[in-house]
Every structure is written in C-alpha cells, then in structure tokens.
Amino acid sequence: MTAGGRELISARWWLVPGWWKRSLKEVPSTFNARVETVDTSAMFRDSFKRRRCIVPASGFYEWTGPKEDRTPHYFSAADGGLLGIAGLWDRWRNPEGADIISCTMVVRDADEWTSKYHDRMPSFLQPDQFNAWMSGEAGKEILRSTPPQLQEWIVSKQVNKTGQGDDDPRSIELSLI
Structure with missing residues (x-):
C-alpha cells in the first residue's frame, strides 16, 4: 500500500528474496508459498x-489426467468477478544493479470441490479481508478462509505448449465439457 492507497504494479512471477546472493537461475521453486510454512520458511517469512x-486474477489453471495427455481446466469466479489471491512480494537487486520486483501466491489444501482437480488451491481473499491482509493484522487463519464459488471449463490444450503461442488468444478458448 502507498500513502495514496493501493497500487497495481507488474511483478516477476517466482519470488526472489531481497537477501538472495546467487543468480536468478539458482532460485529454488518459489512460485507458490504453502500456507503451512509461509511464516517459517526462509524464502517467505520476511x-x-x-x-x-493481493494477486488479482481472472482465473487459474489446473491439469488432470496422465502426464502424456494432460487436460487443462480453467477456473474463474462463478459470478464472473476478479479473484483476489493472497500474495507476497519482494525487491531483489541483480548483479547488474537493476531492481527486480517479484511475487508469489499463497496456496492451501484444496476444498472439497477443488480437490477433484488438485490437492492444493490458491488462498483466496474476500474484499472485506483485503485491508487486514495487506496491513499484516491478519495471521495465517485468513489464508484458509472459505473460497469464492468457482466455475470450471476444459480449455484448449494450447495452454500446455509453453513457449508456443503464449500470446495467442486462442489459448483460453473454452471447449465444451
């Protein structure tokens, strides 16, 4: 938060802690922070x-099925609104002297509905929880709040082709279930 309120900024996905001394390629897996250890893990606790x-999202993906033939599923808020995902950020200075702002989202055990697709899910925040999360008043209990109602679609397998057509709008075309 700034003195004028919240601001929307672009950040690199995959948290790089400000104290990191090695190269960017050597950062361990920090694209998700588990709620169970978010306050104790050296990578996330600060x-x-x-x-x-808060990571705003129109939706998120999960994949099901055998590794050689994964089916992508797209999830969004059932009411069509934006999702607010609890996140963390940091600022790291690379060896060339440039500041890189990076972020991650907090994940939790899946609820009953989401567990059909994956054993984890994002830690969603409701709008009335945003201030408590951002100010630090809220502890880890907020990260296990009841998630919003979600809807799911099976989508084009184009989303499985990293590096091929990443900017192609057809990647999120909805398929019939």
Missing part, C-alpha cells in the same frame, strides 16, 4: 511479515 500483496 515477505509474510512485511511485504504482502
């Missing part, structure tokens, strides 16, 4: 205490 954010 951001949990001091640098929280």
